Amino acid sequence: EPEVTQTPSHQVTQMGQEVILRCVPISNHLYFYWYRQILGQKVEFLVSFYNNEISEKSEIFDDQFSVERPDGSNFTLKIRSTKLEDSAMYFCASSLGRSSGELFFGEGSRLTVL
Amino acid sequence: GENVEQHPSTLSVQEGDSAVIKCTYSDSASNYFPWYKQELGKGPQLIIDIRSNVGEKKDQRIAVTLNKTAKHFSLHITETQPEDSAVYFCAAPEGAQKLVFGQGTRLTINP
Numbered sequence: 001e002p003e004v005t006q007t008p009s010h011q012v013t014q015m016g017q018e019v020i021l022r023c024v025p026i027s028n029h030l031y032f033y034w035y036r037q038i039l040g041q042k043v044e045f046l047v048s049f050y051n052n053e054i055s056e057k058s059e060i061f062d063d064q065f066s067v068e069r070p071d072g073s074n075f076t077l078k079i080r081s082t083k084l085e086d087s088a089m090y091f092c093a094s095s096l097g098r099s100s101g102e103l104f105f106g107e108g109s110r111l112t113v114l
Numbered sequence: 115g116e117n118v119e120q121h122p123s124t125l126s127v128q129e130g131d132s133a134v135i136k137c138t139y140s141d142s143a144s145n146y147f148p149w150y151k152q153e154l155g156k157g158p159q160l161i162i163d164i165r166s167n168v169g170e171k172k173d174q175r176i177a178v179t180l181n182k183t184a185k186h187f188s189l190h191i192t193e194t195q196p197e198d199s200a201v202y203f204c205a206a207p208e209g210a211q212k213l214v215f216g217q218g219t220r221l222t223i224n225p
Contacts (some may be wrong), residue, residue, distance in 0.1 A: 041217075042218055050213040091158070107157045
């Protein structure tokens with residue numbers, strides 16, 4: 001069964017450092033997403049990406065965040081200068097159609113900012 | 115925007131009993147309601163979903179009901195088993211591009 005894969009599974013970084021989280025969405029999917037889950041809280045939308053551009057972003061997704069699809073398979077989330085409050089589980093997801101269709105989530109990348 | 119409320123936050127049931135988790139949503143235009151199961155250390159996995167043109171959908175031991183008038187939908191798990199222990203999230207769409215999740219329910223099945 002096709003799946004969304006994410007790397008790294010866990011990253012520890014110092015405050016102020018740049019972090020790049022990587023995702024390989026399901027190959028025939030067209031919509032890509034990043035969601036975040038702070039420990040013990042609900043899953044929150046960060047950004048959606050379609051046709052090589054951001055289609056929607058949340059208030060959380062400020063200038064410190066960026067996304068990119070550098071090639072035909074990878075989808076990355078970059079945090080330019082990490083803050084303590086960026087510590088969370090970051091989930092990549094993809095879907096064939098819009099959010100009214102099934103989202104497939106990866107296993108997540110746990111980011112710890114010290 | 116869409117607001118999704120989920121109850122209860124924790125639920126403990128005896129193995130073999132039924133479990134019910136409820137969610138309400140605010141946007142009457144929402145037309146798609148998925149339920150996700152999240153096991154420890156893993157990403158959310160879709161277990162069942164329902165569209166607004168039906169009132170109930172069933173898949174083996176799990177079912178979802180939707181009341182559009184009251185703007186609530188519920189997850190029903192019958193004959194619960196230990197492997198049903200997980201955190202369950204409901205969600206509803208906001209616009210065309212994102213899902214808004216409920217707060218989650220930690221379900222524990224006691225043997």
